Amino acid sequence: MQRLFSMFPVGLPGVGLLCLRLAAALSLWLAMQSTPLGFPAMEWVLEVAGFLLVIGLATPVVASISVLLGIYGVIESGGLAWECMGSTVLVALALALLGPGGYSVDGRLFGRKSVVLNGSGEPPVRKP
Known part of the structure; x- marks a missing residue:
């Protein structure tokens, strides 16, 4: 699963990816509400x-x-829903290419880990 993600940024880039995920979900919900489904x-x-x-x-x-x-959705509507679905497709495509970011379940499960080595002979400790 690690190969699907390039990195898990935190800070402002992580917040930006969180906003991108929210925008993708919201635009998907709104666009499909206005498009007749098969x-x-x-x-x-x-x-x-x-x-x-x-x-x-x-x-x-x-x-x-x-x-x-x-x-x-665009094909099903005969091209009439392109105005609604165009931004949804582009935002979702950008999100698929960039990854989820550090503030996500994927970031928590598959994000970078640090290993702290103890000199006392105890096994190493993994910290998220």
Whole structure:
């Protein structure tokens, strides 16, 4: 799973990626509310995808799925929903390429760890 993420920045870049995740989830929810869906299970999939984007779990995978769902929304509407879905697709694509950031579940699970070596013969301690 580590290969999916380039890094997990904290500080202002981490906050920026958190805002990008929130924007992707919100724009996905709003765009799909205004676009007629082909089948009812799609609404459930979109709600789960939006929630996973907000908390930052499996972010590159979910963002890639969001890109595909956005393209599906444009195709399903006959190109009429491009105004709504264009920004959703671009934000989700940027998020899929950048990763979740340090303030996410992915960052907590797969982020950088530091190993502190003790000179007392005890096993090393991993700190997040």
